[in-house]
Amino acid sequence: MDNIAIKADKLTKRFGDFVAVDAITFDVKQGEIFGFVGANGAGKTTAMRILCGLSVPTSGTATVAGFDVYKQAEEIKKNIGYMSQKFSLYEDLTVMENITFYAGIYGLSDKEIKDRGAELLDRLGITAEAKTFVGSLPLGWKQKLAFSVAVIHRPKIVFLDEPTGGVDPVTRRQFWDLIYEASDRGITAFVTTHYMDEAEYCGRVSVMVDGRIDAFDTPANLKKQFSVNSMNEVFYQLARGAKRKAD
Amino acid sequence: MNTAVLKQLFAFIQKEFYHVFRDRKTLLMLFGVPIAQVLLFGFVLSNEIKGSRIVVCDYAKDYGSQEIIRKIEASKYFKVQKAALTHDQIEAELRSGNIKMAVIFPDHFYNDLSHLNKAQIQIIADASDPNTATTLTSYLTSIINDYQAEALAQTNVSQTIVPQVKMLYNPELLGAPNFVPGVMALVLMLICAMMTSIAIVKEKEMGTMEILLVSPLKPYLVILAKTIPYLLVSLLNLAAILLMSVYLLDLAIKGSVLLLFLESTLFIISCLALGLWISVGAESQMAAMMTSQMSLMLPTMMLTGFMFPIENMPIWMQGISYIVPSRYYYTIVKAIMLQGLGFSAIWRETLVLAFITFVLIVVNIRKFKIRLA
Incomplete structure (x- = not known):
């Protein structure tokens, strides 16, 4: 069981009569890149908030990095990284100040901050920009920096909520290289995305429709199962049956 | 923690x-x-006090009142206008904003001062602008004190002039x-x-x-x-x-x-x-x-x-x-x-x-x- 990073069993979240997440069951292996796709309003964000310890489920069970989502939210938070669809660095702080801040709130020591900060700048090739305000960096750099900062405390799992929104294809490709590198280092990546070409990059993909997981397998198997050539078509076939309107 | x-x-x-x-x-x-x-x-609010127009009503017209009026006139804070106004006239002037303050020397001012060692001066100020009113009053009081100090030095007799200050329109000086x-x-x-x-x-x-x-x-x-x-x-x-x-x-x-x-x-x-x-x-x-x-x-x-x-x-x-x-x-x-x-x-x-x-x-x-x- 050691190599399971996230495990959900009949995980459900209701808001009054509305079932946002409807008994979803899945598991994510350590080091896997896991794609979490679905139309707007399908329940992805709610599910992700539960797994991040921000929201308590109504029923079902789930463990993240071995910790229970009901009782051990604090432990979960220490072991995950998170990058949201909104750009999440402070534009009026320099690159290094952002690194110091995020590393600081995750409790890294001064020496760790210095070493990992230097290593991060080196890997992204922006050592010369350490004292540049983040606001003046190009968007692609910002996204890559945001990802690197999200994993600076070496979490077991990193949650990426539509991380490549508004980024050009070349940068998106480079961004995925960073995710692969993190995965090679054993970090599990839990990625939500609207781009079906990105779903192809994932090890396994789950497709949410109306709060349920309607499909869950490797991209190759899913394509075989639906007898189509691309994840795009898989998604389209599933999403067409949705009753909920996107909000 | x-x-x-x-x-x-x-x-x-x-x-x-x-x-x-x-x-x-x-x-x-x-x-x-x-x-x-x-x-x-x-x-x-408080700095525009130089050259404030005041009226001096001298009912005494004696050595003491003249002396003090001269001092008031010499001060850069006041622009003195001399007139023997009634109380109602003074109020009308204050109300119209022509003057900021009135100083009244009663009859026998110097007489009281030199024989009883005690005399009064009435000061009526427009306190609708409380800052100015207090400042003007304190300037005037210090001129009076000055006069008393000089008199003491000359005669060796301690004389007391009691300024009767009356703040019109805003007696509690709210605002200042x-x-x-x-x-x-x-x-x-x-x-x-x-x-x-x-x-x-x-x-x-x-x-x-x-x-x-x-x-x-x-x-x-x-x-x-x-x-x-x-x-x-x-x-x-x-x-x-x-x-x-x-x-x-x-x-x-x-x-x-x-x-x-x-x-x-x-x-x-x-x-x-x-x-x-x-x-x-x-x-x-x-x-x-x-x-x-x-x-x-x-x-x-x-x-x-x-x-x-x-x-x-x-x-x-x-x-x-x-x-x-x-x-x-x-x-x-x-x-x-x-x-x-x-x-x-x-x-x-x-x-x-x-x-x-x-x-x-x-x-x-x-x-x-x-x-x-």
């Missing part, structure tokens, strides 16, 4: 200070506005030095409530709040880190306002400075709590700013008694004023600064303020928890 938590808090507070010191608009709000307000309210406590309440409210609410809503708008909530930071740490910088800046501002009042506006602090700072800290905490409360509800920085202005700044200006006396307001407005924290703070500051009173005189206000603060903090903690669930 263990050291790890302190380190997290420190990293966060450091970041907050970067935000504060890098944004010109924030800096201007934090330091420019308070200074400008003190100077505007203070200097502009009162503006400093008022500005203090206003500025602290502005900085603490408005700037805190904006700072928090900004994190929501930018999407960084999510990251903070997902991090192992405890929510109370987020709140502490967001408020501590503004608490420090506010105390700094308080010190600056007090220094300006003492050295630029010659308004001495009569009571205990320590007590003043302690009471101010209590008020600041209540303002910070108000700011937090606003920030939980507001979705944009604009909304936070508007809410702060409408629900905090206006009541502070209108309902604390600093611009308009509360006693003259309709009952329902007086009722509202009881829940405005600045009202109590204003009373407290006035008591300490202007009247030199101690804690025993203001414990009731302190208690009410503490109660309001406590309720606000409880409400905030509950709201914050609901939002997390």
Whole structure:
């Protein structure tokens, strides 16, 4: 069981009569890149908030990095990284100040901050920009920096909520290289995305429709199962049956 | 708090200070506005006193009155017009704004002074501009004192001239030095409530709040880190306002400075709590700013008694004023600064303020928890 990073069993979240997440069951292996796709309003964000310890489920069970989502939210938070669809660095702080801040709130020591900060700048090739305000960096750099900062405390799992929104294809490709590198280092990546070409990059993909997981397998198997050539078509076939309107 | 938590808090507070010191608009709000307000309210009101027109009614026309009138005429503060006006005429002149003050020497002024060693001078001032009225009166009194000192040196007999000062239209001199406590309440409210609410809503708008909530930071740490910088800046501002009042506006602090700072800290905490409360509800920085202005700044200006006396307001407005924290703070500051009173005189206000603060903090903690669930 050691190599399971996230495990959900009949995980459900209701808001009054509305079932946002409807008994979803899945598991994510350590080091896997896991794609979490679905139309707007399908329940992805709610599910992700539960797994991040921000929201308590109504029923079902789930463990993240071995910790229970009901009782051990604090432990979960220490072991995950998170990058949201909104750009999440402070534009009026320099690159290094952002690194110091995020590393600081995750409790890294001064020496760790210095070493990992230097290593991060080196890997992204922006050592010369350490004292540049983040606001003046190009968007692609910002996204890559945001990802690197999200994993600076070496979490077991990193949650990426539509991380490549508004980024050009070349940068998106480079961004995925960073995710692969993190995965090679054993970090599990839990990625939500609207781009079906990105779903192809994932090890396994789950497709949410109306709060349920309607499909869950490797991209190759899913394509075989639906007898189509691309994840795009898989998604389209599933999403067409949705009753909920996107909000 | 263990050291790890302190380190997290420190990293966060450091970041907050970067935000504060890098944004010109924030800096201007934090330091420019308070200074400008003190100077505007203070200097502009109190400095235009040179060459004030006064009327002198000399019914005595003797050596003593002539001597004093000569001194008054020599002073650069007064432009003297001599006329024997009746009381009604004097009032008419004051009302029309032709003169700021009237000085009346009664019959037998010098006679009384040299035989009884005691005489009276009546001073009637237009106190609708209380700053000017007090300043003019004190100038005049010092001229009279001057005359007495000279007379004492010459004759070796101590003579007393008793100025009978009458402040027309605003006998309690509401408004004059009162503006400093008022500005203090206003500025602290502005900085603490408005700037805190904006700072928090900004994190929501930018999407960084999510990251903070997902991090192992405890929510109370987020709140502490967001408020501590503004608490420090506010105390700094308080010190600056007090220094300006003492050295630029010659308004001495009569009571205990320590007590003043302690009471101010209590008020600041209540303002910070108000700011937090606003920030939980507001979705944009604009909304936070508007809410702060409408629900905090206006009541502070209108309902604390600093611009308009509360006693003259309709009952329902007086009722509202009881829940405005600045009202109590204003009373407290006035008591300490202007009247030199101690804690025993203001414990009731302190208690009410503490109660309001406590309720606000409880409400905030509950709201914050609901939002997390």
